[in-house]
Amino acid sequence: MNLVEAIQIEKTYLSGEAQVSAIKHADFSIETASFVSFVGPSGSGKSTLLNMIGCLDHPSSGSLTVAGKDVNSLDRYSAAKFRGEHIGFIFQDFNLIPVLTIAENIEYPLIMVQNWPQQKRQQRVNELMDAVGISDQASKYPDQLSGGQKQRVAIARALVTHAKLILADEPTANLDHDTAYRIIDLMKKMRNDYGTTFIFSTHDPKIMDAAEIIYTLEDGQIKQTKGGTKHG
Amino acid sequence: MGRIVRIAARNLLRYRRRTALTTLLITIGVVAMLLFLSASGSFKAMMVGQITDSMLGHLQVHRKGYVSSIESLPLTMNMKPQMISKVEASLKSINEIEAWSPRIKLGAMFSNFAQTTSIRLNGIDPEKEMATCPELMKRIIQGEMNKLPEPGKILIPELIAKGLKVSPGDSIVLVATNKDGSVNGINFIVQGVLEGISGPGGRDGYMHINDARQLLRIDDNEVSEIVVRLKKPGTLKRVMSKIKTSLGEITSQKGKPVFEIHSWEKLSPFSNIAKMIDLMTLFIKIMLVSIVLISVMNVMIMAVYERIREIGTIAAMGTLPSNILKLFVIEGFLLGLLGAIMGTLISIISILVLQQAEITFAFGRQTGLVLYPLISLSDIAFASIVVVVVSVLASLQPAWKASRMNPIDALRHV
Known part of the structure; x- marks a missing residue:
């Protein structure tokens, strides 16, 4: 079953008076529990594509379906609600909330987005901290952790709401190579354990090899350059 | 809601000095207002009481x-x-x-x-x-x-x-x-x-x-x-x-x-002084509102500006705009509440000290009048409610701006 299905999507921007095409007639589909990478140089449209799949932005034309929902028509409120229910995000700079402990950062979406009861929240947070190997850091604050540990927290936070799809924009860009590999391995393990689809963007050739399916973007054009079947 | 309040409180604590200064400013405003209300109100009540209870009564009936x-x-x-x-x-x-x-x-x-x-x-x-x-x-x-x-x-x-x-x-x-x-x-x-x-x-x-x-x-x-x-x-x-x-x-x-009826206010020139006191009280209230409005708005605008990426992050995670708005409004509410509580406590202590001090003053030919400031619960409630309501109002605009932020632009903010 396809979790993401894009048919002839385009994204154009106005830059001054000129119209710039960031994504040109993209057709692709991503199955559930895939481990996918969008690769390409800076400015190739990776982030734009992730933003559209993540319902942070709308295609200018074409059809984009995520988790069975045509996301083109979502307004601001519905898009936020949809993201909260189905999508998790991992950011290049981790984007953890500095005043909250690690456990509280992971718990945050369950309070602010999904409003879970306290006991259920606690169980889920503990489960995710164990899964990503940061249980011993629960009461620390983000500034007391290394980059790799912060990204583990971010992965746990993205997974905590049982998101079907995790979008990671350059998740390893601020990490050294060893840590970057460990983070990619962890993401893959989470995909295996929870059946969650991961889509990440990168321009690091060594990291992109870890992906099972690769879509390459160049000047707004997208083509599949690796894989094509469901892995796991 | 309790968890949002806790998160809002933590957010205030991340800028301890700024929060402390703003709270101090609100506290000073509340203290100034409550002390003025208690001193001027007691003076007014004493003078009016003296005029009505020992001389003019509350009203008089005369032949036209x-x-x-x-x-x-x-x-x-x-x-x-x-x-x-x-x-x-x-x-x-x-x-x-x-x-x-x-x-x-x-x-x-x-x-x-x-x-x-x-x-x-x-x-x-x-x-x-x-x-x-x-x-x-x-x-x-x-x-x-x-x-x-x-x-x-x-x-x-x-x-x-x-x-x-x-x-x-x-x-x-x-x-x-x-x-x-x-x-x-x-x-x-x-x-x-x-x-x-x-x-x-x-x-x-x-x-x-x-x-x-x-x-x-x-x-x-x-x-x-x-x-x-x-x-x-x-x-x-x-x-x-x-x-x-x-x-x-x-x-x-x-x-x-055949008859004419006059209130004590029409018969005594002190009523004009009482009106002046009321007018000054109004100005003090306006000053308090301004202090709270400007200080809380300033803090909240800065808070939103400094946390744009964070707002983008929580918006991307799916936090509804109404919850983002709530988070910032609660921060403003807590600032006002803290200032109101501290201001009220300091005011009550100051009033008790002034009562013990028995400060005397002269009014007209009367000397040795004792200033015995009193503050009513309704005055305390008024000051506290005004401070809290104005704090919430002052944080509405920055909170609204935060809740309407485009997540992509917010996440790109450096």
Whole structure:
């Protein structure tokens, strides 16, 4: 079953008076529990594509379906609600909330987005901290952790709401190579354990090899350059 | 909601110095307002109480035209027994009225057999006057304390007692001209000396109403004014309206009203000072609102600006715009609440200290007045509610801006 299905999507921007095409007639589909990478140089449209799949932005034309929902028509409120229910995000700079402990950062979406009861929240947070190997850091604050540990927290936070799809924009860009590999391995393990689809963007050739399916973007054009079947 | 409040509180603590300074500013505003309210309110209440409870009552009924010529104390404008009956019938029908007292006001020559001066006097029924102006007796500073004048005795103002060197127990002569122009003189004993207070009538003497009638050779029970005391001063406007309605219907043969009714505010110039105090209180309130509005808005605008990426992150995670708005509004609310609580506590402590200090001050010719600041629960509640509401309002605009932020732009913000 396809979790993401894009048919002839385009994204154009106005830059001054000129119209710039960031994504040109993209057709692709991503199955559930895939481990996918969008690769390409800076400015190739990776982030734009992730933003559209993540319902942070709308295609200018074409059809984009995520988790069975045509996301083109979502307004601001519905898009936020949809993201909260189905999508998790991992950011290049981790984007953890500095005043909250690690456990509280992971718990945050369950309070602010999904409003879970306290006991259920606690169980889920503990489960995710164990899964990503940061249980011993629960009461620390983000500034007391290394980059790799912060990204583990971010992965746990993205997974905590049982998101079907995790979008990671350059998740390893601020990490050294060893840590970057460990983070990619962890993401893959989470995909295996929870059946969650991961889509990440990168321009690091060594990291992109870890992906099972690769879509390459160049000047707004997208083509599949690796894989094509469901892995796991 | 409790968790959002906790997160909001943590957010405030991340900029401890800024939060502390803003809270301090709000606290200073609350303290300034509550101290001013307590000091000015107590001064006003004391002065108004003194005027109404020992001199003017809450309102007075006169024959039409009397007040405009009150300087000459015209005996020709006294109210006749028939008119008094109508006034008393009207007053009896109003539940809010506690008591009333008829008075004859007169001017006389006061002589200690060596020197003579003029004096303004009120002829009173002691029992009724005591019920209407209960604080009058407290103004007796020499002589028989807590006792209004018996027949044959008078209470004289402090200035005359000092000026003519007259003491309680001394014999004096009062000479008055009646409305027909004939002059009469009677000996009286000084029963006591009255402390003067600010305002008209504040330096009047008092005598028994029957003595006043005898001195003026008034045969019937006519009076110059009827002084009215209310059960609750706050009902003044309502009672005035009721009396005006009932007495307004009584007209002369020419169809003109027979009576006039004046509140103490119209009879005493202190009401203008009271209005000035109210105006200053209003300015202080406006200043408090401005302080809270500007300081909280400034903090919240900075908070939003500094947390744009964080707002983008939580928006991307799916936090609804209403929850983002709530988060920032609660931060503003907590700032206001903290300032209000601290301000109230410091104000109460300061007021208790001022009460113990018994600071004295002078007003007009009155000296040694003790400032005893008091603050009501309603004033504290008003200040606290204003601070909290204004804090919430001040944080609405930044919170709205945060909730409307485009997540992509916010995440790109450096």
